[in-house]
Amino acid sequence: MKVAGIDIGGANTDMAIIEIEDGELKNIKVDFRYLPMWIRKNELKETLKELLGDEIDEVDGVGVTMTAELVDAYKDKEEGVRDVIGRVEEIFEVPVAYVSLSGMMDSEEALAKPMEVAAANWVATSQLAAAISSDCIMVDVGSTTTDIIPIKDGAECAKGRSDLERLSTGELVYTGVLRSNLATIVDRVPLNGKWYRVSSELFAISADIHLVLGNIDYKDYTCNTPDGAGKTMRDSMRRIARLLCADLKLLSQRDITEIAAYIHHQQTLKIAEAIKEVSERENLDEIVTTGLGMHVLAKKAAEHLGMKYKSMDTFLTPTECIVAPAIGTAIMMGDHLTGGI
């Protein structure tokens, strides 16, 4: 059996195609595209067709999870969920179902209960984390957000059942390895023994500091740059300088590296603080890290807290980890097709 899993995020659309034989996962193929849904939602159908390619006729079913309904092209989440479902349903001739907070739902049920499928992608990812450790906290650091999901007895048991609730339970931290405006991470930065307040414009993003620090390379910088300029080290440094209303004539490369390292540490602390909250409440002391920022941020946060951790990339390839929600969705869809969920 061949099953596709699709994760339609606000900024990226990810795909996994898995092959299952006799209940065993035999093969995984993954791919993804940068698709900013707030300006290009009309391209979703084409993007999905492109991602699936020839295999669109070979899959036995398609599982879908989404977070794109939050983008400000939609009046509210319900409108967003319905729009995404509408676009997806036009494409496939095989069964399609949607990840919800309580298993897979077909389009009819999903359209009737849109809030159950809104932003449920972490449910799919937690399936994979639970396979690695049946009692743990999954820390999935994506391009934009971080999911911190408690897992007990092999099943996710997040206290928050919506993004809004998870923002209050420590289970969602809106910071990520690429797209976070640096001005949302720090109010001020130290430099040569003095503190500087920062500009609140969207001048530089987390991808810029992680590029400068060597945490990612330019191929990982898959989102747009805030100023529309390039993705070289020098471009990123210029953007970081602008955070202090400065430029590369006013600040040296060494200054900028010092600033970037400080912001990286503060971003780590933001995530660590939320992990601690979940860990203490749920009495869980092991972390499974995943997502694009699993080493850059999740691992650092675990180390800061002195907690033991396993990386999902010990079990999956790095690229597979980045699209873990899509793989989890495909697995849930496979179970659904065979009557499991």
Place this chain on the structure above:
Amino acid sequence: MKVAGIDIGGANTDMAIIEIEDGELKNIKVDFRYLPMWIRKNELKETLKELLGDEIDEVDGVGVTMTAELVDAYKDKEEGVRDVIGRVEEIFEVPVAYVSLSGMMDSEEALAKPMEVAAANWVATSQLAAAISSDCIMVDVGSTTTDIIPIKDGAECAKGRSDLERLSTGELVYTGVLRSNLATIVDRVPLNGKWYRVSSELFAISADIHLVLGNIDYKDYTCNTPDGAGKTMRDSMRRIARLLCADLKLLSQRDITEIAAYIHHQQTLKIAEAIKEVSERENLDEIVTTGLGMHVLAKKAAEHLGMKYKSMDTFLTPTECIVAPAIGTAIMMGDHLTGGI
């Protein structure tokens, strides 16, 4: 004598035309346009011609101050200053001079020392504040930034001589009454007895909270909305809800007003903290408030600190206060033409 003063900001271009007779200020006329220089710098010439109208042939001189050189359409500030000067010099046939950290400069000198005229608009405004109180702290809350400038013996004595330096001396706080991303003001907000982390996207801006709180009305909301939607109370509420990954089905109007009031208070504290820093260092205990946010934020900050304050709008009309740097620039240009500066 008739003199024009122009303040070319990143987001707004303001103009004042003053008439001086026998050294006395007889008449002030002001106007402004929203001109986002990071995307529409090519329209600067047309905008200036439109602002001056028929009086372009009547003025005896034009003073110019700028902050637009910081926008990310420019590689660095020097390039920005030179570009703005180049555009301005093509328009006028009368003398033009530029506000610098050490008086007015003609274009030749300004092109030779671009960093002296970069972001010197607060020098112009401080001329007006000094006329109100010869020993005070001017707090000028604009759409995007707040200048906190110490004045002694009738002259500004800011310790920072560039935006970068002023970010470290408490003399520049990058927060304002319209354009500030709410995610740069708060990391979390209280609601119904719980704390919620916030999204780090550009979902809602300070204009949204101040509109919802009745601090400004829709006519004051002169910048673009982050989502391209309208400027009604409901539109602003929807944007604020999105800051918590929520919408108007999940949060009530009362919830959103509670959130807005909290963010307003935090924004006030940011400004108050910097005023305190300058006040203690410079031994100054009186505040002169000005700018679009003079009542909404500067006055609140003064009250929070228990400091006495005078509003510039006791001496000028509210609109004149909003374009105070342009008026100050015109006055400096008048002095320059008569050999004063």
